Amino acid sequence: MKEGPDIAQIGALIGDPARANMLTALMSGKALTVSELAQEAGVGLSTASSHLTKLQDGGLLSQAKQGRHRYFTLAGPEVGEVLEALMGLAAHQGHLRTRTGPKDPALRAARVCYDHLAGDMAVRIFDSLSQRDFLSLDTHTSSLALTHEGENFVEKLGIDLEPLKKGRRPVCRSCLDWSERRNHLAGALGAALLTRFQDLGWARREKASRIVQISPAGQQELLKVFPVA
Incomplete structure (x- = not known):
């Protein structure tokens, strides 16, 4: 039986080029909007939203809402x-x-x-x-x-x-x-x-x-x- 943490899921999340660019942009520690991250990744807004949902569900991102905007940050220093x-x-x-x-x-x-x-x-x-x-x-x-x-x-x-x-x-x-x-x-x-x-x-x-x-x-x-x- 396979034991231990499943690194494949984390690897798959980070491995996509668009998601990797988003995560790298968030290494500044600042919160960025969907449109800002879409620009960093070179994708459209709907595609960016899909990527961000996957990253958030995978525990790599946190989201905060302020007015009409959604702001994303890395889930933590680790x-x-x-x-x-x-x-x-x-x-x-x-x-x-x-x-x-x-x-x-x-x-x-x-x-x-x-x-x-x-x-x-x-x-x-x-x-x-x-x-x-x-x-x-x-x-x-x-x-x-x-x-x-x-x-x-x-x-x-x-x-x-x-x-x-x-x-x-x-x-x-x-x-x-x-x-x-x-x-x-x-x-x-x-x-x-x-x-x-x-x-x-x-x-x-x-x-x-x-x-x-x-x-x-x-x-x-x-x-x-x-x-x-």
């Missing part, structure tokens, strides 16, 4: 982390888009992965935390956690850890970065760090894009706060 990991696998296997655009270098430098930072700077942050033993990995469970020194470091950055510990999400989680093919930090702490960087004026999200712009002053501060060997 969906975004799976999509980012699939992007990393696709890049590693050479399954790349044949046409690159002017935004590609900016996306590789710093971007949003659902609600946390991804890209070159995010990988640097993860490496810095790991090298200084601020993160610990349980080899038996593969769970990631802050060490005591790591907690002190994060709190000095102005992040209150208590609400993060009481939440449903893991505080720390590794997420395979598709462009760097190495880990960046996800989980509640990954989201809190991106919010903190924005509050400090170090980072700013581009409108209607996943790109995160790091200011010159922010670049200097991040390099200082997160040194790597």
